[in-house]
Amino acid sequence: MPKAMFDHLKEEKKQQIVQALFEVFKNNNLLTVSVKEIVEAAQIPRGSFYTYFENQADAYDYVLEIVLKRVHESMRAKNPFQATKVFIETIQENTDREFLRHYYVINEAILEASKEEVPQQQTAELTDKEWLASVAVHHLIREFFLNPADKPEILARLSALEDFL
Structure with a gap:
């Protein structure tokens, strides 16, 4: 996450940096991106x-958090299965598509391998069904990015899970 100095920047400068980070990371993976490119x-x-920022991974984590907040915000207060179907069906128009594709296909594994302990999601407030x-x-979204040709089967699994739960 950004250091305190980042928070003191003018909003316009922050947005310029965030947009640049987004562009660099949507086209490159964490093993090949350089500070020079950024x-x-x-x-x-x-x-x-x-x-x-401490390093490239720190900057990436910051942008990833922004992207995931956008995705989760678009799905808030909706049936998670229906929201995921809409997300998958409309992914071609999603401005975060390439960033997310790089995340699921490449960067997620790099991040997990580089961290000694992967933080667990806060689940205390979720019912068993919500969890x-x-x-x-989340698993089916990852499967979609890894195997886009399996879209019909993934959408069918979402429907089956919705009916089951």
Whole structure:
């Protein structure tokens, strides 16, 4: 997550940096992206990058959090199975599509391998049924990005799970 200095930037400058990070990370994976690419895209000095973030993974985590908040916000207060079907059906129009594809296909495994302990999702406030739905839809979204040709089967599984739960 960004260091405190990032929070003190003017909103316009923050958005410029976030947009640059998004563009760099939607087209590159964490093993190949360089700080040089990031600072060139963000139009900031290299030292400023390290004033705002620890490293590339820290910057990536920040952008990932923003993207996941957008996705979850679009699904809030809806049937999770129906919301996931709509998400998959409309993914071609989603501005986060390439970022998410890189995340599920490449970067998720890199992040998990680089962390000693993967934090567990807060589940205390979820019922067993809500927890199961959450796990199922996240798994099926990942499956979709890994195997887009399996879209009909994934949508069918979502329907079956919805009927089951």
